[in-house]
Amino acid sequence: MANPQQQLARLAVGILTLTRGRLSLRATIGLCLAAVLYVLVLQPLAKQTLGISLPSLPAIDQPADKPAPQSRPAPERTPRSGAGSPTGVPAAVDPADLPTVLTDRGRGVYESSGGLRYTRGSQQGHRLAHVMAHTLDEPDRVGQHGVFDTNDPAEVVRLIDEAYGLALAGKQTTTQREEGRTIYTVNLRRRIGYIGGESGARKGHPSAQYLKLVIDGDRVITAFPLRP
Amino acid sequence: MLSIGICPVCAAGPLGLRQCGVCRRVVVLCDECDVAWRTDDPTRPGSYGQETMPCPGCSADLWTAGATWATREAVAATPWLVKHLPTLVESPAREPQR
Structure with missing residues (x-):
């Protein structure tokens, strides 16, 4: 006691x-x-x-089922870098672990609620893993490497859906079409990440509020924060 | 990875030099948006990756099938690339995670 x-x-x-x-x-x-x-x-x-021992008052702690609050990123935070990891990319993400945002269509194809499909492909082996490579900075990468503020795959998928919705509605978007690609540059009008890579480092990792979305039909090829 | 500029399609990925594992051609490849060209002229038709990244020369997958990032020796042996030798940019290679 x-x-x-x-x-x-x-x-x-x-x-x-x-x-x-x-x-x-x-x-x-x-x-x-x-x-x-x-x-x-x-x-x-x-x-x-x-002669009775009354019970001690219990220690009152915060409820165990309430997750500890996550600290929000500072406006110009220290970049998360993948340079120290053996692969330079985030830990593998399995789209099957995201049933709230992606529906399994079979053969490695996952469809978002916004109608975009994430398929096998890219050097990471799956487009979702390719997109998630933009949740870590690559300081040695030539040019600019857009980095999402969040590293939560579900949040990234929702953000891309939001940008795709704006693009389809023709809002806040510039569109470029190549033979096998449609490239949307969508202004989300709020910070979604920052610019990393060699170019971003030289400029002090400026914040980014645009999202570049490259698709082939409804297949995601890549998506990343951008500062046009 | 040796590169010769930034991709005109996505405006972000470096234009890396990849050597096909089948036809052994050195091609220009953006590893961000998966577009490849036979030469350094991106106004010519390219090859667009989906589940695989077809070599613009022979259609073999540039992410598997023995393909690698090109070495300086391979670049020097490629006539249309020789002019880029003095200005090649070298950066750590991201090899496929497959």
């Missing part, structure tokens, strides 16, 4: 954490006073007069 001082300290921290913004100041103070009364008066009195 914890001593009264430890119980009170843990309890006070727990109460303040849990009730922040939910209870009025008066209610919070009342709750703390009740706890003090229990630990300092009721518990010793029950033990002295009745």
Whole structure:
């Protein structure tokens, strides 16, 4: 059993954490006073007069099922670099692990809710892995290498869907067509990443709010943040 | 990887020099948007990758089938590339993850 001082300290921290913004100041103070009364008066009195050990107050922590808040990226953060990893690319991503954003169409083809298909292909072996190579900087890569702020594959897929939707609607988009490619440059009007690679490093990794989306029909070829 | 510029299609990927594992041609390849050309003239028709990256010379897959990034020796042995030798840019190669 914890001593009264430890119980009170843990309890006070727990109460303040849990009730922040939910209870009025008066209610919070009342709750703390009740706890003090229990630990300092009721518990010793029950033990002295009745010989009963009342249970200690439990430590109140944040609920275990609530994920720890993820820190949001600073506007001009230190770039995540793949230079230190053996492959220079993020850990392998399996599109089958993203059932909320991608539907398995068989033979390695996954379709997003926005109607884009991610298929086998590219030097990474799958287009989703190719796109996810843009969640890490490659400081030695020639030219600019757009890097997404998020490294969550589901968020990246949703972002690309959002850009594709704007492109299909002809909003905030410039379109270029080559023989086997359609290239959309979509202004998402908010920061989505930054410019890495050799060129980005020279310029201090400027932020990017455009997304370049290269498709072949409805097949994603590549997508990455861009600063035109 | 040796490269001779930036891809005119995606405006981001380096134009790398890839040697086909079957016909042994050195071709120009953007590893970002998977477009390849037989020569350094991107206004001529290219070859567009989907599930594979067909060599513009023989259609063998440039990501498998023994293809590699071209060496300086291979570039020097390719007449249309010789003029690029003094200005070739060398950067760490990303080899296929297959």
